[in-house]
Every structure is written in C-alpha cells, then in structure tokens.
Amino acid sequence: SVFLPRVASPSATMDYVEVGLSRGRELQQLLSERVMVGIAGMEEFVRTHVDKDVVEKVEKLAEPLPVLGERFDLLLVLVLAAATFITASAVRMLLRAVCRCGRGRAFPRLTDSDAEALAAVVEGGQRPEFRDAAYRHLLADPLFLMKPDEYDADMGTQRDLALKRMRAYVASGLVSVHDIINDTLKFIAAHEVIALTEPASTYLFSVHFNLFGGSMLKLGTKPHHDKYLAGIDDASFPGCFALTEFQHGVNSGFFMETTATYDRAAEQFVIHTPNPGAQKNWISYAARFSKIAVVFATLYIDDVDHGVHAFVVEVRDEAGRVCSGVRIEDCGHKPCLNGNDNGRLFFHHVRIPRANLLNAFSDVAADGTYTSTIARPRDRFLRVSDQLTSGRMCIAACSLVLTKVAVLAAVRYSVARLQERGRGQRMSLYAHMSQRRALLPIVAETYASSFAMNYAKIRYAARSERDNAEALTYVYALKSYCTLAAVQHSSTCREKVGGQGLLSVNRMSDLNAVAASLVVVEGDSMLLAQKVAKELLDAARKRGNVRMVVDMKARVWRLRALLALGLAGHVTSPRWLRAVFELREALLLSQLAMALHGSRKAGEPMLEAWSRKHMMLALHLNRAFAERFSLREFSAALDKVQNVAVRGALDRVRLLWALSKVEGDLGWLLTHGVVGAAESKAVSGELDQLCHDIKEEDALQLVKGFGFPDELLTIPIARGDEYAKMMA
Numbered sequence: 108s109v110f111l112p113r114v115a116s117p118s119a120t121m122d123y124v125e126v127g128l129s130r131g132r133e134l135q136q137l138l139s140e141r142v143m144v145g146i147a148g149m150e151e152f153v154r155t156h157v158d159k160d161v162v163e164k165v166e167k168l169a170e171p172l173p174v175l176g177e178r179f180d181l182l183l184v185l186v187l188a189a190a191t192f193i194t195a196s197a198v199r200m201l202l203r204a205v206c207r208c209g210r211g212r213a214f215p216r217l218t219d220s221d222a223e224a225l226a227a228v229v230e231g232g233q234r235p236e237f238r239d240a241a242y243r244h245l246l247a248d249p250l251f252l253m254k255p256d257e258y259d260a261d262m263g264t265q266r267d268l269a270l271k272r273m274r275a276y277v278a279s280g281l282v283s284v285h286d287i288i289n290d291t292l293k294f295i296a297a298h299e300v301i302a303l304t305e306p307a308s309t310y311l312f313s314v315h316f317n318l319f320g321g322s323m324l325k326l327g328t329k330p331h332h333d334k335y336l337a338g339i340d341d342a343s344f345p346g347c348f349a350l351t352e353f354q355h356g357v358n359s360g361f362f363m364e365t366t367a368t369y370d371r372a373a374e375q376f377v378i379h380t381p382n383p384g385a386q387k388n389w390i391s392y393a394a395r396f397s398k399i400a401v402v403f404a405t406l407y408i409d410d411v412d413h414g415v416h417a418f419v420v421e422v423r424d425e426a427g428r429v430c431s432g433v434r435i436e437d438c439g440h441k442p443c444l445n446g447n448d449n450g451r452l453f454f455h456h457v458r459i460p461r462a463n464l465l466n467a468f469s470d471v472a473a474d475g476t477y478t479s480t481i482a483r484p485r486d487r488f489l490r491v492s493d494q495l496t497s498g499r500m501c502i503a504a505c506s507l508v509l510t511k512v513a514v515l516a517a518v519r520y521s522v523a524r525l526q527e528r529g530r531g532q533r534m535s536l537y538a539h540m541s542q543r544r545a546l547l548p549i550v551a552e553t554y555a556s557s558f559a560m561n562y563a564k565i566r567y568a569a570r571s572e573r574d575n576a577e578a579l580t581y582v583y584a585l586k587s588y589c590t591l592a593a594v595q596h597s598s599t600c601r602e603k604v605g606g607q608g609l610l611s612v613n614r615m616s617d618l619n620a621v622a623a624s625l626v627v628v629e630g631d632s633m634l635l636a637q638k639v640a641k642e643l644l645d646a647a648r649k650r651g652n653v654r655m656v657v658d659m660k661a662r663v664w665r666l667r668a669l670l671a672l673g674l675a676g677h678v679t680s681p682r683w684l685r686a687v688f689e690l691r692e693a694l695l696l697s698q699l700a701m702a703l704h705g706s707r708k709a710g711e712p713m714l715e716a717w718s719r720k721h722m723m724l725a726l727h728l729n730r731a732f733a734e735r736f737s738l739r740e741f742s743a744a745l746d747k748v749q750n751v752a753v754r755g756a757l758d759r760v761r762l763l764w765a766l767s768k769v770e771g772d773l774g775w776l777l778t779h780g781v782v783g784a785a786e787s788k789a790v791s792g793e794l795d796q797l798c799h800d801i802k803e804e805d806a807l808q809l810v811k812g813f814g815f816p817d818e819l820l821t822i823p824i825a826r827g828d829e830y831a832k833m834m835a
Contacts (some may be wrong), residue, residue, distance in 0.1 A: 183769045204770055206444055214800045215419045215634050215755035226814030228757070229554065231561035231744070234296045237281065241300040242816050244279040251275070251304045253821040258611035264443045267397055267585035269307035269446030274342045276312060284320035284339045289496065291568035295504055302505040303512070303819045306448025306621045313501055314391040316337070318348035321494040322401045326417050326465035335399070335419075347397040349391050349420075349452055350492065354384025356631075363415050365454070367404035369461075371475045376464065378404055378457040387452035394437040394450030396422045401456070401465070403491070408475050414484030417491045419463040422452065432457040443620035465491070466724055479497035496579060498629035499586040500567050506586075506593040506625045507556050513593075513618050515810040516825035517600035520607060521546065522803045523824075528584075535803060536603075543798040543806075545603050549596045550809050554757070559737035580642040581736070581818040587632040587639065588733035593622035604824060625730045635728035637717055643696055644703070644733060678789045681742065688738055690781050691772070692731040699724050727775075734768050760809070763797045766790050 136637045198202055217225070230238070241660070243543060245251045247647045257268065276282075286294040290603040294317075302309045320339040323331055324344075338344030355362045364385035367376045380386055387393075393400070402420045422433050438449035464471060467492055469479035481487045521537040536542050563581040570578035574734055601608035601615040608615040678684075706716035740760045748754040769776065770790050776782045782790075801809075817826055 117158055124261060148191075158171065158672040160261075162678040201380075202455050214805050215335040215752040217752055217756055217805065217812075219808075219811070221750065221752045221756075222808045223814075224753050224769065225756070225808070225812030228744060228748055228753060229557045229812060231558070232813060233564065234293045235562060236298055237293050238300060241279070241281055241297065242819070244281065245276070245300070245304065246816060246818050247798060248275055251819070253305055255612050257305075262368070262440060265307065265446040266448050269305065269311055269339045270345075270396060272305060273301075273307040273311040273315065276308070277342045279314075282316070284316055284324055284336055287317065287321045287324055288345055292564060293499075295501055295564055296765055297505050299499040299508050302508040303815060305446065306509075306617070307444045309505060310391055310444060310447040313498060313505075315342060315346060315350055316459055317498050317501060318494050319346035319399075321497055322348065322417055322465065323419075324402075325493060326467050326491055327419075328465075328467055330420070330462060331465060344399060345392060345396045346399040346401065346594075347422075348389040348394040349390050349393070349400045350495075351388055351390070353386045353388040353451070354382075356388075363403060363405050363746075365404040367406050367416065367418055367464075369406070369408045369471055369475055370458070371473075374457070374461045374473050375458045376406075376418060378402060378418060378454045378459060382452045382456070387400040389438060389449050390452055391449055391450055393422070393435060394448035396448055397806060398427075399424075400452065402452075403455070406471075406473065406477075407478055411477075412484075413469070413477055413479075413489060415488040417465040418459060419465065420454070420457060420459055427458070428455070431610065433641045443617050444624060456494060495629050496567075499635070500564065500582045502629050503582065503589045503623055504560055504564070506589045506622060507553065507560055509554075509622055510549065510589070510593045510596045511553050511624070511810075511813045511815070512820065512822070512825070513597040513615065514553060515611065515813060515815070515820070516615065516822050517546055517603050518806050518810050519826070520824040522807060535804050538796065538804065540798065542603060543801070544794065547763060547798050547801055547806065548767035548794075549599065550806070551760045551767065552592065552596070553813070554760050555734075555737040555741050555764045556585070556592070558740040559733065560585060560589070561744075562605045562736070562740045576642060577646070580639055581631075583635040583642075584631065584639045584729055584733045584736075586731055590622065590625045590632050594619065594626060594725040597622045607824050612822075616820050633722070633726065637722065639732060640725035642700060643728065644700055647696065647700070648816065678766065678769075678786055679762055679793055681761075681765075684769070685738060685742075685764075685774065687733040687781055688765070689770060690729070690775065692728070692735050694779055695724065695728040695731050696779070699728055720803075738765055756805075756809070759797060759800070763794065763801075766794050766797070 148504075182256045211749075227235070257265065260268075265518050282294065282297040286297070296314060298309065298317075301312055316339070320336070322337050323339065326677060327335070335344055336345075337345065340559065352364060353363075354364065358824075364381055364382060366379050369376055387402070390397075390400070391512050398421065400420050400422050402418050403415055404418060420433075421430050422435065423429055432455045434453040434455070436451040438451060441449070461473065468481050469487060470475070471477055479487060481490055518537070522535050524536045526531040526536065539543040559581075563578075563585050566578040568575075581650060597615070601619055604613070604615060607613050611617065693811070702721050702724060703713075707713070708721060711720075738761075741757075741764070745754065745757050745761060748757060769782070773782070773790065774786050777784070777787055820826060
C-alpha cells in the first residue's frame with residue numbers, strides 16, 4: 108500500500124513487476140560502478156523527483172531506525188517504488204547514489220567495556236549468575252588448569268584426571284541432575300562452562316548426569332529416585348548409558364538385538380547379548396569406572412516383542428570387580444579423549460530384579476502382565492531415549508564453545524605473531540588478507556550460531572507437547588550444523604597458526620579431533636540433518652498434500668520477484684540477504700519434495716531413497732534452514748542492543764557472516780538463478796572490504812566478546828603473556 112499506491116488490479120501488478128524486472132537488470136549493472144554520492148544529496152534528489160506523499164510515508168517508517176543500513180534499505184525500496192513514476196535516466200542516477208550509500212562505514216572502535224557488553228549480548232541473559240559462579244569455582248581449583256605434562260601422560264593417568272575433574276566440578280554443588288527438569292537452561296550452561304576445560308571431563312559429566320542420570324530421573328519412578336539420584340548428584344554412583352550396539356551404530360533403536368526376557372517364576376529379567384554384533388559399543392565411562400549401567404534391550408514376555416525398554420544393570424560391585432555374567436572390554440587408545448574410558452559391554456544371561464525396569468511409562472506385573480501408557484513400540488523407544496535429545500542440545504552448545512576456543516587462539520596468535528617485511532619493518536600475520544579472510548568469517552559464524560543457539564535452548568527448555576516437534580527441529584539442525592562446522596573451522600584455525608598448531612600444548616589438533624567425535628555422538632549429524640529435512644517437509648504438508656508444492660512454488664516466485672526487482676538490491680542490504688536465504692531454503696525444500704514424490708511414484712523404498720539418492724539434498728536443506736534462522740535470530744538480537752558501538756560492530760559482523768555464507772554457496776545460487784553474475788562479483792569485493800575494515804584491535808575485542816576467562820584458556824598462543832614467555 109505504501110510502495111504501490113497506483114496499482115489497483117492484477118494486470119497492473121504484473122505490469123509493475125515487468126518494469127521492475129527490466130530495471131532490476133539495470134540495477135545489477137549499476138551495482139559495480141560504485142559512484143560516491145552522500146546521503147544528504149540522495150535525499151535531496153528523492154524530494155525533487157519522487158511523489159511527496161510516498162516520500163513522507165517512507166521517511167515516517169525510517170525515523171525510528173538508528174542503524175544506517177536499515178535506513179539505506181528503506182531508501183532503496185523508495186527508489187524502486189518510484190521507478191514506475193519517474194524517467195529511466197532519473198532511476199539510473201538515483202540507483203547510483205543508493206548503491207553507494209550503505210558503504211564506507213568504519214568498523215566501530217570497541218573498548219574493554221564494550222567487549223563485556225558484547226559478551227552479555229552473546230550470552231543472551233541465560234543464567235549469567237550460574238556461569239560466573241561456575242567460572243570462579245573452576246579458577247579456584249588448580250586441578251582444572253591443564254598442565255603440559257598431561258599431553259604425554261599414559262591413558263590411565265588421563266582417565267584418573269578426567270574423573271577427578273568431573274567429580275570436583277560436581278562437588279561445587281552448583282549443578283544437580285534435577286536441573287534437567289527444573290532448570291534446563293542452567294543444565295546446558297553447566298556443559299558449556301566445563302567444555303572450556305579438558306574435553307574428556309566434559310564427556311564424563313554429560314554421560315553421567317545427562318544420559319545416565321537423566322534416564323534415571325525421567326524414566327524411573329520413586330524407588331529408583333530414592334535409591335540412585337543422591338549418588339548421581341555427588342558422583343559416588345558412577346553410571347553409564349548402554350544404548351549403541353556394534354552392529355547397528357547410529358541406527359541402534361531401529362534395530363536392537365540385546366534382549367531382556369522376563370522370567371515369571373523368578374520375577375526377574377534376563378539380560379543377554381545374543382551375538383557379537385549386539386555388544387554395547389563405545390560406551391563412555393564403562394571400561395574402568397562405571398558401577399551401574401542403564402541398558403537398553405528389547406523386552407520379551409512369552410516370546411512377544413514389546414519393544415525397547417531401559418533397565419538398571421549392575422556391572423561392577425562395590426569393590427570394583429566386574430559382576431558375574433558381565434564382560435567389559437576397553438575400546439583402547441584414541442587420538443583424543445583418552446580420559447574418557449570408552450568400553451564394550453557383553454551380557455551372558457545376567458539376571459536382574461523386576462524392579463530394575465525403569466517403569467515410568469511401561470511396567471511388567473509379577474505375573475508377566477505388560478502395561479504401557481504409550482501404544483506404539485516406536486514411540487516407546489523415542490520416549491525412553493529422550494535423553495539423547497537433551498544430549499544433542501548440549502553437544503551442539505559444546506561444539507560452539509570448541510569453535511570459539513579455536514578461533515580465539517588463532518586470532519590472538521595472528522595478531523601477536525610478527526614477520527619481517529623488509530627495511531626493518533615488521534607486520535603481523537593478521538595483516539595478510541588471506542589470514543583475515545580465513546578467520547574473520549569463523550568469528551562471525553560463532554556470533555550467528557550463538558544467537559541461534561540461544562533461541563533453540565529457550566525453545567527446547569519451554570517446549571510442550573504441542574510444539575515439541577518444532578522445538579526439536581531447531582535442536583537437531585544445530586547439532587548437525589554446529590558439529591560439522593566445528594570440524595571445518597577447527598581445521599582452518601589449526602592451519603592458520605602454522606607449526607604452532609602441531610604442538611600438543613596449543614591443543615589445536617586435539618580440538619579438531621574432538622570436534623570430529625562430536626559429529627557422531629548422541630546421533631550422527633548426517634542422520635539428524637535428514638530428520639530436519641523430514642520435519643520441514645511434514646510442516647509444509649500440514650497445509651495439505653495437494654497444495655504443498657503449489658504453495659512452495661508460489662513462495663519461490665514471490666521471492667524471485669523481490670530479488671529481481673532489486674528491493675534493497677545491494678548485496679550489503681539485510682533485506683536482500685534475507686531474501687536470498689529464504690529463497691534458497693524454499694527452493695531446496697521444493698526440490699526435495701519433488702524428488703521424494705518421484706521416488707515414491709517409481710516404487711522405490713523410502714529408506715533407500717533418503718539414504719542413497721537424496722541425502723546430499725537433505726544435508727543442503729538442513730544447512731540452509733540453520734543459516735536462515737541464524738540470520739533471523741542475529742537480526743532479532745541486534746534490534747535489542749542499546750550500546751551504539753556494540754550495535755554497530757554486530758551489524759558489520761552480521762553482514763560479514765551472511766556474505767560469507769552466500770559466497771560459500773555461490774555455485775548453487777548462480778545455477779539456480781538466486782543471484783546474478785554482477786551480484787556474485789560484488790559479494791567477494793564486499794567481503795574483502797569488511798575484512799580489511801576490521802583492524803587488529805577490533806578482532807581482539809570481538810574474540811574477547813566470547814566472555815571466556817583467560818585463565819581457563821590453557822593454550823599458550825591464546826594468551827599474550829604466555830606467548831611472550833615462548834618468545835623470551
């Protein structure tokens with residue numbers, strides 16, 4: 108109504124679109140000219156050539172927006188709204204002015220107090236008091252500061268240290284297994300805090316509290332709670348979570364061969380591993396420490412399969428001896444995480460009392476009568492394995508911490524490491540554009556993912572039966588996206604610190620190896636990406652199977668029209684970037700829907716169609732979805748920032764991140780007509796300029812904005828004072 112005041116009919120609308128498409132092509136050509144015209148001159152030109160009522164309406168919208176980038180967008184919309192009413196030569200002149208208007212803003216200089224404010228924004232107000240108290244606890248105990256001699260310690264020593272650290276963290280009394288239900292955000296924050304220390308301790312903490320303890324809490328009833336929860340809280344009852352089977356890996360649950368057969372006469376369950384493929388494999392905390400395991404097995408009563416259930420099984424006695432009928436093997440040495448005692452569990456007709464069934468949702472009476480509040484066996488498994496979902500949220504958050512630690516170390520080293528440039532002059536590694544172009548997009552991504560993570564954590568903590576599927580879609584998307592990104596980014600950071608990345612004490616290789624492990628734990632990230640794609644398709648289908656593809660095609664057309672019209676058409680425009688991200692996701696969703704429809708019509712098994720033919724399309728869709736809602740949440744967080752310097756810095760970081768994502772997917776975006784050749788050239792140029800504008804001191808303040816205590820970063824190249832000692 109504001110920008111099409113004279114359009115009253117569908118045919119007139121199409122005429123307007125055709126004009127816009129034509130002038131959109133002119134815009135693409137003009138984008139590369141970079142003619143400098145000040146904003147005051149542009150506004151004067153607008154008042155001279157554009158209808159006064161249109162100008163007034165746009166200016167009224169622009170008044171409350173303090174960020175120049177947003178005002179620039181509205182002015183560009185005004186130009187294109189006026190395109191139908193003024194001459195082509197006037198449009199060209201005005202477009203030249205607008206295309207240059209948003210450029211040339213210097214990166215704001217950030218003070219230490221600004222960096223602290225930045226950290227508060229990134230934290231999102233999620234349990235800051237707990238984080239501060241937890242950091243103080245860690246800093247007060249020298250046990251949590253990694254020592255150089257740990258890196259060549261034997262496996263037994265590393266395991267002892269990991270267990271001591273986990274128990275020392277628990278001894279603070281700051282976190283309880285009950286927080287899983289009572290304060291979910293604090294429980295996730297507890298993972299993020301300990302993730303700054305030695306990674307094996309984080310694994311033990313998560314397995315003991317989240318997987319083992321959470322299963323007892325959610326699946327058990329009062330007798331289980333009374334018997335075990337206090338010992339879980341003080342870690343005197345070390346326990347493990349025995350789900351994954353050797354033969355089935357990440358598909359354990361779809362296929363579960365470990366059996367629990369009810370013996371009515373003895374009122375006992377008989378836990379049995381029927382073949383080597385059914386052994387419980389990669390079980391954290393099992394090879395050396397666990398006394399109790401929550402074991403997942405298929406329940407049989409009178410040869411009737413009742414699906415997968417969870418049972419409490421004692422695997423070691425009070426003296427630490429392996430129990431009768433139980434066999435435990437050590438998985439052995441690993442390139443990382445040797446403090447985590449991964450093991451394999453075998454059960455040979457191990458008898459446990461009937462009371463050891465975790466029976467919050469299903470129960471077996473003494474006479475063998477089976478009852479359940481959940482009708483379908485598949486749904487029962489999803490309920491009993493619910494702690495995997497909590498684990499996925501925590502793993503996603505920890506993988507983001509890992510990426511932040513890696514890029515913080517790389518940026519600080521790049522600034523501190525000087526090189527001779529001739530004639531007695533020296534320059535830092537950071538001065539090289541290749542260094543900035545590699546590291547600054549990673550810094551920007553940690554900010555984007557932080558805002559997305561904050562949103563996902565809140566949605567997960569507050570989820571209900573009504574919105575559970577949608578909330579979990581965000582969790583699965585970020586677990587997949589952030590873990591895969593951590594592998595890539597930690598590898599880049601290791602490369603960018605040169606030979607220092609090979610030193611164990613700098614932890615860069617270790618961080619990369621740990622990142623690789625996070626991809627597969629708590630659900631393989633590839634399969635979770637498929638799950639996200641399926642949930643997105645199901646959400647679209649809720650509008651009806653017949654209209655789903657039609658609706659998506661209509662949405663794709665509208666987005667393409669917006670881009671072709673050039674609404675806020677400069678590549679630095681938040682509106683243009685948002686349209687690119689939305690169009691990419693819509694196109695991928697439409698393509699996947701059509702591809703699966705074709706497979707279904709051809710009679711192909713859906714499992715094969717998903718796994719073999721359409722896997723890469725599903726992965727791409729997951730990435731597009733995660734990046735689209737990350738941009739949305741970044742913008743939402745930015746709108747709330749009051750500090751002018753912090754707001755300006757985050758505005759530029761958002762632009763840097765979004766453009767880096769466009770550049771990374773340019774091949775697909777070009778071949779699918781989302782962006783044009785002129786725009787693709789402009790993207791790289793803008794990224795170069797943004798990276799050039801972020802000076803050494805700016806980069807240091809941005810990584811300081813992660814809010815990590817320097818004393819916990821036992822990485823010499825991440826701490827200026829320690830690096831100075833190396834140079835002495």
